[in-house]
Amino acid sequence: MDWLFFGEISLAGLAMGGLYALIALGFVIIYKATRVINFAIGEIMMFAAYLFLAFAGGMEMSPWVAVPLAVLGGALLGGVIEKTMIRPMLGESPIAVVMVTIGIASILVGLVELIWTADPQLLPSFLPRQPVFIGELYLAPKIAYGFLIGMAVLVIYLLYFRFSRGGVALRATASDQAAAYSMGINVRRVFNLAWVFGSLAASVAGILVAATGGLSPQFGIIGLSVLVVVIVGGLDSILGALVAGVFIGWLETVAGAYLGGEYRMPATFAVLAVILVFKPYGLFGTHEIERV
Amino acid sequence: MRIGDAKQTYVADEAIWTTSTQKFWFSILLLGLLIFPLLANSYLLYLGCLVGIAVISTTGLNILTGFTGLISLGQAGFMGVGAYTVAWLSTNTGLPFPITLLLAGLMAAAVGFLVGLPSLRVKGLYLAIATLAASVFLHFIFAEWESVTGGMEGLSLEPAHLFGVTFRSDFAMYFLIVPLAVLAVLAARNLFRTRIGRAFIAIRDRDISAEILGIPLLRYKLMSFALSSFYAGVAGGLFAYFYRVVTPESFPLTMSIFYLAAVIVGGMGNLLGGILGAAFMTLVPEALKLLTAALTPFFPNAPVFMSPMLEIIFGALIVGFLIFEPHGLAEIWRRVRRFFHLWPFRS
Amino acid sequence: MNILEIDQLSLSFGGVKALEDVSLRVPKDTITTIIGPNGAGKTSLFNCISGFYKPQQGRITYQGKPLDGLRPPKRAGLGLARTFQNIALFRGMTVLDNIKLGAHVHMKTGLLGSLVYFGRARREEMAVREEVERRIIDFLEIDHIRRQPVANLPYGLQKRVELARALAMKPEVLMLDEPVAGMNREEKEDMARFILDIREEWGITILMVEHDMGMVMDISDHIAVLNFGKVIAEGDPGTVQKNPDVIKAYLGNSDIESLRRKLNPNREAA
Numbered sequence: 077m078d079w080l081f082f083g084e085i086s087l088a089g090l091a092m093g094g095l096y097a098l099i100a101l102g103f104v105i106i107y108k109a110t111r112v113i114n115f116a117i118g119e120i121m122m123f124a125a126y127l128f129l130a131f132a133g134g135m136e137m138s139p140w141v142a143v144p145l146a147v148l149g150g151a152l153l154g155g156v157i158e159k160t161m162i163r164p165m166l167g168e169s170p171i172a173v174v175m176v177t178i179g180i181a182s183i184l185v186g187l188v189e190l191i192w193t194a195d196p197q198l199l200p201s202f203l204p205r206q207p208v209f210i211g212e213l214y215l216a217p218k219i220a221y222g223f224l225i226g227m228a229v230l231v232i233y234l235l236y237f238r239f240s241r242g243g244v245a246l247r248a249t250a251s252d253q254a255a256a257y258s259m260g261i262n263v264r265r266v267f268n269l270a271w272v273f274g275s276l277a278a279s280v281a282g283i284l285v286a287a288t289g290g291l292s293p294q295f296g297i298i299g300l301s302v303l304v305v306v307i308v309g310g311l312d313s314i315l316g317a318l319v320a321g322v323f324i325g326w327l328e329t330v331a332g333a334y335l336g337g338e339y340r341m342p343a344t345f346a347v348l349a350v351i352l353v354f355k356p357y358g359l360f361g362t363h364e365i366e367r368v
Numbered sequence: 369m370r371i372g373d374a375k376q377t378y379v380a381d382e383a384i385w386t387t388s389t390q391k392f393w394f395s396i397l398l399l400g401l402l403i404f405p406l407l408a409n410s411y412l413l414y415l416g417c418l419v420g421i422a423v424i425s426t427t428g429l430n431i432l433t434g435f436t437g438l439i440s441l442g443q444a445g446f447m448g449v450g451a452y453t454v455a456w457l458s459t460n461t462g463l464p465f466p467i468t469l470l471l472a473g474l475m476a477a478a479v480g481f482l483v484g485l486p487s488l489r490v491k492g493l494y495l496a497i498a499t500l501a502a503s504v505f506l507h508f509i510f511a512e513w514e515s516v517t518g519g520m521e522g523l524s525l526e527p528a529h530l531f532g533v534t535f536r537s538d539f540a541m542y543f544l545i546v547p548l549a550v551l552a553v554l555a556a557r558n559l560f561r562t563r564i565g566r567a568f569i570a571i572r573d574r575d576i577s578a579e580i581l582g583i584p585l586l587r588y589k590l591m592s593f594a595l596s597s598f599y600a601g602v603a604g605g606l607f608a609y610f611y612r613v614v615t616p617e618s619f620p621l622t623m624s625i626f627y628l629a630a631v632i633v634g635g636m637g638n639l640l641g642g643i644l645g646a647a648f649m650t651l652v653p654e655a656l657k658l659l660t661a662a663l664t665p666f667f668p669n670a671p672v673f674m675s676p677m678l679e680i681i682f683g684a685l686i687v688g689f690l691i692f693e694p695h696g697l698a699e700i701w702r703r704v705r706r707f708f709h710l711w712p713f714r715s
Numbered sequence: 716m717n718i719l720e721i722d723q724l725s726l727s728f729g730g731v732k733a734l735e736d737v738s739l740r741v742p743k744d745t746i747t748t749i750i751g752p753n754g755a756g757k758t759s760l761f762n763c764i765s766g767f768y769k770p771q772q773g774r775i776t777y778q779g780k781p782l783d784g785l786r787p788p789k790r791a792g793l794g795l796a797r798t799f800q801n802i803a804l805f806r807g808m809t810v811l812d813n814i815k816l817g818a819h820v821h822m823k824t825g826l827l828g829s830l831v832y833f834g835r836a837r838r839e840e841m842a843v844r845e846e847v848e849r850r851i852i853d854f855l856e857i858d859h860i861r862r863q864p865v866a867n868l869p870y871g872l873q874k875r876v877e878l879a880r881a882l883a884m885k886p887e888v889l890m891l892d893e894p895v896a897g898m899n900r901e902e903k904e905d906m907a908r909f910i911l912d913i914r915e916e917w918g919i920t921i922l923m924v925e926h927d928m929g930m931v932m933d934i935s936d937h938i939a940v941l942n943f944g945k946v947i948a949e950g951d952p953g954t955v956q957k958n959p960d961v962i963k964a965y966l967g968n969s970d971i972e973s974l975r976r977k978l979n980p981n982r983e984a985a
Contacts (some may be wrong), residue, residue, distance in 0.1 A: 174493060178625055189675065349498070562824055563824055569807055577803035580791060582791030
């Protein structure tokens, strides 16, 4: 066995996993606050990445301007989706809401194809290009810097939710909606903010992932990997999102490198299947007690 | 409200068609289905076959999602199992279609049963994700198990045959597909007049109370999965005979979403809704194709926009119906009928 | 003879003790009522008997056999039927289908028979329909609503449909969780009459949780008082009414006269 190769692949996988963790964090924020499973998160990422393409490529803006603008665009998209399509579904069955997000995903894919065509695109490169070595292990610079940026955003998020007023409101809403409401927290606003912040995290990750792997209307498939991450970690667990994100990212990359690209999805979904059978609410998720 | 329909026996009261008016209209419908292929051109026949296949699969998914409340993202995968079963059997054994179709259904039902097993532990959305996993695995198997499935190339097969008759043309396939579709819907209609259908609905409405009232949840959920997959398998088998080639790309994840959309747009938990939804969703792309063809002389790049427009329309239909008409086309149909019942006394 | 015996049952969720050492006997052919303040564990006890909750300790014996380890559907099949505190009808079905669902455990039609709906399958459905019509719908006077979706019915009628569904299970023991809660006086009287008739004519043992003391004292043969997960008194209505622990549990202090009135409203009315 070539340990050097394994090490490099693993490193790349872990870095990818870091980005998965960031997307999963966005997913879990939305789920915790609103109990909506967002099947459109991959498409929101894709949309933000295309916005970046338009700003940096088409309009030739500096990446320093284009990235924030695209990320804000993705966050705004999340907010608009919540306000126009998720809010009317308040109180409907969770399955109906999930299907709304599936419909949204389909609309976004269509819009992207309509505006930017179905052809694969390359993002203008904006990350440093010097190769990165960790010990003897080489890591592609795009992946390395993508990972660092992703982690920085992730840490900011965690601090924000731990200490800020908005973060407390969000956590309160997640643990008991009615109580939060009666304590004067504007629950509707929290719902909207959760979608904005969740989409914002996903947008950052979307641009970073697209910067390494390219962009096409099929990009949203990544949402399926994220789904695996959050189920394995536990839908309502931020810790689970982080741990499972790193693990699934690593597994996917290693399976792809050793077995071939067609094994990436089956490998992670096999983990998913095992988790569903033996630990259905994920590694760190909570199991609600049912009442008659 | 109809008057003058008093019944003397419970059999008459629980019949599918309780009034002579209903019987009359159903006969007209059957007659129409019979005459249609004689009048229709080849394009309409082709559409008729497509709708028939979609009706079978949608009815199956409706049993699972609409009536039992178990959302499935695996319908295309189950159809694929049926299609590959038919393709492999007809090439390697030469069995006639009634047997291959039955085996296609049973094979898909067995797979559906396996996929339903996690419902022992999980429910709701977690189960939906289990079905998603199943569709990923199935797609992988279709593409990679080359000795059986032919890999990415897929399998091609001979037309369906029985007693020396081959079903080669769309005209012949119509007479294979449409009667099966009618049978499939009638069987489902029967199901929901009996204890098993009631158990499905009870699980959808309140699973815990259903269990306390004597319904073993796992057994009935698995039954619903198996039955729904059986329908999908038969639909997939017909798909194989219809196109006579089966590849992994014939059954993408978007097809599962297509069927989910058909159930939603038609009306969840309503058999008529399933039929309307299947027909509607099959015809929307065709209508869009016609529109594109009509526009091309004026806007030469109209065809480029067709596929994205279709995705937007599908998505918008799902979202729009869920928000504005959760009971689907079936409810709209009911309102239209009501209007004519009362007309001209109320409008 | 006791048809149902509960021995030293304990149930806790995390650190919260819902039931502690609860023992209770339900004599056959009686109306046995469990009373007690809110949160005393009455519904939890029902859920243990139904098999929905698994108690950590103790055993439940039904017709001389332990119920341990039996899943809820099995228990239903043995003749334990119940209604729910918050009405648990199947909202997507008509009244008739809800009631027929109760007969599920006594029917045999398989999947294939259901799809074909011919011969035995149809005969079985018709037999159930006839029995439901003759014995239950007539008896509970709900023939005018049989075709209606349950979701649109007024509360009192929904309670009655739930009772009908439980009766269709042909139970030996019928557990009623607050059968008259939220009803007006007339509806309560109807329900009390139905409960008495069910015991008299159908020979079904009734185990009931109820807050309405007037009705409890009127129709019960046997009363158990539950407080903080423990049985604090048991006996016939007269005995229970006089028990000082019961009075304390209900009032928390010594305002005994008003409590006597509450526990025994008939005397007042007379």
